[in-house]
Amino acid sequence: MLRPNLFVYLRPLSKAAFSSARPIYPTRAFSNFRPNVLQTLHKRSPNFSATFFTPTRTLLTDSTPVVARPSQSEAWKKYAVTAATVAGTVVAVNVFLNRETRDSLTPAERSYLNDSFKYTGGGLALTALAARSMFRSGFAFRVMSANPWVVLGVSLVGSIGTMMGAMYTPPENTVLKHAFWLGFNACQAATLSPLWFFSPAILSRAALYTCGVVGSLSYVGATAKSDTYLYLGGPLLAGVTVVALSSLAPLALPLGMRGLAITEALSLYGGLAVFGGFVLYDTQKILLHARMAQAGQITADPIRESIGLELDMINIFIRLVQILAMQNGRKK
Structure with a gap:
């Protein structure tokens, strides 16, 4: 027996009911024409155009700069003062530390000293370039955030x-x-890469002062009487031990503010004195080794001699950067 499908019969009725109950809205045609509101207001209201279309002052062009750059004359004055300071340091060191001079250097001594300083300058240049590239690559951030x-x-x-x-x-x-020499310079660059967080002005001034101090002390050591400063080896070793311990003390000991100030002063100013003495000692040691190499007692090795001078210059540079940064912080 067949059953009639009621849904088939009811579907036309439902369609008719819903179609009759649905309201019919008139359709609205939208055109693509959009009137320019600003142009219309500009034509109708002159006050609007005077208010919104008149050029106004901007902060980038007319405002007074927050930090004024020094003029060219002031910059040259600063350069002159810096050069006079370096020259005065050279003269003062030569007067007080070099009262008894020696004869001129022999060709062997001069050649060996020049080769040692060439490796020193090359190592410092490689260290600076590698430290800069490590800083730009983000290596310094990882060093600062590590243990x-x-x-x-x-x-x-x-x-x-x-x-x-x-x-x-x-x-x-x-x-x-x-x-090994390149690896040593790479290790020094990795250690010194966080110094690029300081201002370039501080770094350039510290580099200039370092060149002045090391140059003057090297000149004194090269022109002083033979073996005058070679006796400083023992006292300088004791001094660098004290400086190293004062640098590591804040990491291991619970010091107060006064203790931190004392250890910081020992590390900075004591380190300057100690490594300045090492420049004198290393310069005369190079001349002694030049005479020994000329006599056939040892083999000439400028790379070995340059490492001591490079470490002296790096330690002096670091302390000068810290001192200049502290002075800059006090001015603010």
């Missing part, structure tokens, strides 16, 4: 290992010796 003890341990192991390799590799093994 200070881990950074200290890794930097000491890397620096001391490559330094010993560069110093004690025979000069005949040129490739390996230069590889």
